[in-house]
Amino acid sequence: MTEDPLFRPPAGFVQVTSSGGFSTHNGPYWERPAEGRVVRGFHALPRHANALGIVHGGMLTAFLDSTMGVAVHRLVHSRSVTIRLVADFLSPGRVGDWLQAEAELIGVDEGVAHIRASLSGPRHLVMTGQGSFALLRTGRPVRYPKPRPATAAPLSDSA
Amino acid sequence: MDAPVSNPAASVAENPPPGFRPINFSRDGTRADFNTHVGTLYGKRGEKGTPDAFVMGFRVQPHMCNPVGGLHGGMMMTVADLVAGMGTNVHTGLRRFLPTVNMTFDFVAPARVGDWVEGRCEVVRVTRNLAFAHIFLTVGERRILRASSIMKVPSDPAAGRAPPAKS
Numbered sequence: 001m002t003e004d005p006l007f008r009p010p011a012g013f014v015q016v017t018s019s020g021g022f023s024t025h026n027g028p029y030w031e032r033p034a035e036g037r038v039v040r041g042f043h044a045l046p047r048h049a050n051a052l053g054i055v056h057g058g059m060l061t062a063f064l065d066s067t068m069g070v071a072v073h074r075l076v077h078s079r080s081v082t083i084r085l086v087a088d089f090l091s092p093g094r095v096g097d098w099l100q101a102e103a104e105l106i107g108v109d110e111g112v113a114h115i116r117a118s119l120s121g122p123r124h125l126v127m128t129g130q131g132s133f134a135l136l137r138t139g140r141p142v143r144y145p146k147p148r149p150a151t152a153a154p155l156s157d158s159a
Numbered sequence: 160m161d162a163p164v165s166n167p168a169a170s171v172a173e174n175p176p177p178g179f180r181p182i183n184f185s186r187d188g189t190r191a192d193f194n195t196h197v198g199t200l201y202g203k204r205g206e207k208g209t210p211d212a213f214v215m216g217f218r219v220q221p222h223m224c225n226p227v228g229g230l231h232g233g234m235m236m237t238v239a240d241l242v243a244g245m246g247t248n249v250h251t252g253l254r255r256f257l258p259t260v261n262m263t264f265d266f267v268a269p270a271r272v273g274d275w276v277e278g279r280c281e282v283v284r285v286t287r288n289l290a291f292a293h294i295f296l297t298v299g300e301r302r303i304l305r306a307s308s309i310m311k312v313p314s315d316p317a318a319g320r321a322p323p324a325k326s
Contacts, residue, residue, distance in 0.1 A: 022231035025168060025222040026197070047196040051184065056193035057240045057259045062233020082232045085264045092258075 007043050010098060016040070023066060026059065031070075034102075038071040041100035044093055055093035060119060060127055061085070064101050068115040068131045071103035076113050080133035083112070087129045097121045111135060166199045168222040171273055178203045179216050197223065197237055204249070213249035215242050215278040219270055230270035235304045238278050239264065239294045243308035246280030247290050257290055257310035265305040274298045280308075288312055 009015075013030040023029065026048070032039045042048075042063060050056040065085055072080040093099050103117035113133045119126045175181075179201035184194040194200060198217065205211030215238060217223075223234040244257045270276055276296055283291040290312055296304040 020226035020231065021220070021222040021224045022197075022233055023225075026233075047191055047193060049192050050194065051192065052256060056237065057262070058197070058233065058237025059193050061236040061240070061262070061264075062231065065232050065236070082264075082266050084266070085232070085236070087236075087262050087264075089259050089261065 009041065013041060037102055037104040038067055038074055039102050040067045041098055044095050044097045044099055046095055049095050053095060057089060060093060061087050064117050064119050064127065064129045065131065067101040067103045068117050069133065071105060071115050072113045072133045075105040076108050076135065078135040080113060080135050082131055083134045084132040085129060087127055089127050090125050093121045093126045099126060169199060169220045171218060171220055173199060173218045175201045175216060176275065194241065197234060210279050210281060213246045217276055219272050219274045219276060221272055224272060228272060232266055235296055236264050239296060239304055239306040242278035242280050242294050243292045243310060247282050247292050247310065250282045251285055255313055257312060259308060260311050261309040263307045267305055268301055268303045270298050270303050285312065
């Protein structure tokens with residue numbers, strides 16, 4: 001893989017040991033510890049681009065989805081599978097950009113967790129998304145975190 | 160020069176069904192873009208005016224999977240996004256690059272390594288500015304992903320030619 005040897009992630013980010021073929025094939029992904037949310041980023045490379053030279057919507061969506069899935073794992077302490085994902089593409093990400101996603105829990109019951117996420121580049125918000133994740137039984141009881149207030153503030157500006 | 164379209168990461172025999180040919184996404188034959196990197200992706204042209212006018216297909220490879228060995232949702236979404244853009248072009252004769260504005264994905268069923276996945280789209284409506292499409296990914300008769308896409312139709316026809324899809 002043609003990585004940029006000079007690339008350094010922003011302060012606080014450590015490389016994620018990814019498992020699974022797809023994530024290994026398209027990473028590396030990076031993460032910064034954060035309270036009550038999940039913050040992950042990746043460095044957009046030529047292999048993430050489409051014919052126009054901007055980052056492929058499929059890559060952006062895959063990355064946002066995986067960040068959301070990790071958020072379910074961290075905040076609800078359950079493994080899960082995506083059952084629905086809605087993605088709004090606001091502006092393009094470019095090769096060379098550091099693209100950073102933030103995901104937070106907006107609601108959960110015994111079967112489904114709802115996650116809201118955004119992805120930003122160095123210049124602006126690239127996409128926002130919301131996902132519903134079916135929780136998989138693990139034998140452990142699911143912990144119910146405090147729900148967000150009804151008038152939830154917009155996601156804080158990452159970057 | 161023709162780019163190598165077969166993905167070296169593939170470890171399961173591709174055996175595309177009759178009529179499917181690898182899609183060459185690389186314009187200059189030197190760059191491995193995302194479509195090439197995650198593939199190999201195949202295309203088939205069928206009778207115009209039918210859902211089979213444009214079909215995308217691929218064999219599920221380990222490099223497309225999640226840790227549990229199922230087809231990664233990111234791969235399904237990538238292909239659905241492509242099927243929306245390329246399919247809408249074929250079905251309507253637009254011949255533009257259609258940037259995605261919104262997509263909604265419902266993950267109906269999983270797929271496993273070795274499965275042959277096909278994607279088809281139905282154009283719901285095309286306005287001056289937007290195109291609306293439905294996309295289904297299937298394994299045999301089984302639907303695995305239902306998606307809905309809203310794309311922007313660029314106002315300048317010359318602004319974004321659809322990427323060559325030499326299938």
